[in-house]
Amino acid sequence: MDLVTHEGSVAGGEDAFLLDVTDVATGWTETRAVRNKSQEHVFAALRDIRSNLPFPLLGIHSDNGTEFMNNHLIRYCHQQHITLTRSRPFRKNDNCFVEQKNWSIVRKTVWYLRYDTEEEVLLMNKIYQSLRLFTNFFLPVMQLTGGIRQGARVTRSYDTPYSPYERALASPCITEEAKEALRHQEQKLDPVALHERILKDQRRLRDLVLTRKQDQPHITPRKGMDWQLHPVSR
Numbered sequence: 001m002d003l004v005t006h007e008g009s010v011a012g013g014e015d016a017f018l019l020d021v022t023d024v025a026t027g028w029t030e031t032r033a034v035r036n037k038s039q040e041h042v043f044a045a046l047r048d049i050r051s052n053l054p055f056p057l058l059g060i061h062s063d064n065g066t067e068f069m070n071n072h073l074i075r076y077c078h079q080q081h082i083t084l085t086r087s088r089p090f091r092k093n094d095n096c097f098v099e100q101k102n103w104s105i106v107r108k109t110v111w112y113l114r115y116d117t118e119e120e121v122l123l124m125n126k127i128y129q130s131l132r133l134f135t136n137f138f139l140p141v142m143q144l145t146g147g148i149r150q151g152a153r154v155t156r157s158y159d160t161p162y163s164p165y166e167r168a169l170a171s172p173c174i175t176e177e178a179k180e181a182l183r184h185q186e187q188k189l190d191p192v193a194l195h196e197r198i199l200k201d202q203r204r205l206r207d208l209v210l211t212r213k214q215d216q217p218h219i220t221p222r223k224g225m226d227w228q229l230h231p232v233s234r
Helices: 039-052 071-080 092-099 101-110 118-138 164-170 176-187 191-212
Strands: 002-005 017-022 029-034 059-062 083-086 144-150 153-158
Touching (some): 017 101, 029 039, 029 101, 101 118, 118 164, 164 176
Parallel strands (some): 059 083
Antiparallel strands (some): 002 017
16 A cells, blocks of 8 residues: 655645555555545545455555554554565565556546545545545556566566456455345446546546646646546556
């Protein structure tokens, strides 16, 4: 798991963050926006994510931020028999499974703007309630199976693309009851309707921020952001 800031290149004050959680085995990704990076908000978001996972949470791997490495979370993991590990300092590759989602799931969806109001946080969470269904049930993900280095060149190989939902159904570690619940949920989903709902809420978020902060220079898109309104592709 990782925490993504939404300060919009403006230092100071309280800005929103987004908790990004990715399962290594299936690629299942969950995200929750929080008002700040306090352990209270982050821990509440993590518990909410855990309650929505289609499989048991056996372990957590994070960086060394105090929002993760605190007595509250460590005590909770011990009580719930959850393995807690952390990255080496200054080694982002230790968390590569979730780091790659910070662009494809987070920045391509809610961009690089500053979000610092309750209304904006609620709207981001509304977007991600739809996006979690769209990405986890309908978007295929490739997983790295190996690599061969020849000098400075590395040739990587990947498996057949499957959605996290399909990988969960194929996993022997997930109970048949959980798989049946996933199948029942998938039958009720309409990817076109989810797509339209995400676009509608993205427009609302964009217009809300631009209207409220139209005189502030930090809303200018950066890093090639082009204001495209579409659900992410992996």
